[in-house]
Amino acid sequence: MQQVVVNLLVNAADAIEDRGGTVMISSSLLVLSPHGIVHIKSARCPRGHDLIYGDFKIEGMASIRLKARCDGANGFILLDPIYGRNRHHFEFEAPEGKPLEVVCPECGTSLMVERGKCELCGSVTFSFDVPPQGTYEACIRRECGWQRWDAVESAGKKEYVELSVADTGVGIAKEDLPRIFEPFFTTKGQKGTGLGLAVIWGIIDNHNGTISLESEMGKGSTFRIRLPLRP
Structure with missing residues (x-):
């Protein structure tokens, strides 16, 4: 998980570049229902076909x-x-x-x-x-x-740790947001490989957590990670 935070900080620093700005990190403990958090990783029809x-x-x-x-x-x-x-x-x-x-x-x-x-x-x-x-x-x-x-x-609400990494950088275009965690997709041109955020997403997902992004051009971006305290 340490590498996830480091990668997000590097990403935030890249967003600021030479224009100046700030990077903010915050954390909190939340008690949340499964709505909007739990990932459906398998789905099958009655005959067993993968959906x-x-x-x-x-x-x-x-x-x-x-x-x-x-x-x-x-x-x-x-x-x-x-x-x-x-x-x-x-x-x-x-x-x-x-x-x-x-x-x-x-x-x-x-x-x-x-x-x-x-x-x-x-x-x-x-x-x-x-x-x-x-x-x-x-x-x-x-x-x-x-x-x-x-x-x-039936499992009820669970405790989650929420970690936010925010920057006041250039932001990400609205049309790019749906693809931002896809492998090989990058907004950095030749400077980026498109693997950083995809790898981060995979690590978070393997720990049954979620990562989301809010961004606005010219104002910056906020990555929000939520991880369950217990399996």
Whole structure:
């Protein structure tokens, strides 16, 4: 973990360069629910097909690819792999008022929950297996965002250490933020390899933590790491 902090400090120093500025480090202890923190690393349909889709990533993480069918048309839904977060990508818009079905993109097996009902809006739900941690279930309505993962919810809130590294450097363009943790992606031109932040992300993920970035051009960036105190 020491190397993670060192790498982030080097990154912050590069952002400031010769223009001058400050780098700030802070830490705190938090008690948090699993929403917005726990990473869904495995997802399978009832027939065992892998739903994790590495060709489309959300903040450096492989998405969960499902297929939606409605009235003869179909398209993909790419789910955010962070439980409770809703940065999904929809490649399919269902006609208003038409029933939508979610299926496995490999075998076409329906993922709809028999008699499933969203606790927020009452709409039907879909689900998939998250081995070895039970089943993930979610509302079919895009606007709702309800999700449930009993194996994680039953564990309750956990203590996390939060570490923030902020700088007043040049910042990162908004269009670059979704790819910032991808291997070989760099905003430094020939000066960068594109591996530093990807390696940091991998270390944090292996420790069941998360890393996020907030940045604004001309104002600077803040990296925020959250790590569980206990497994």
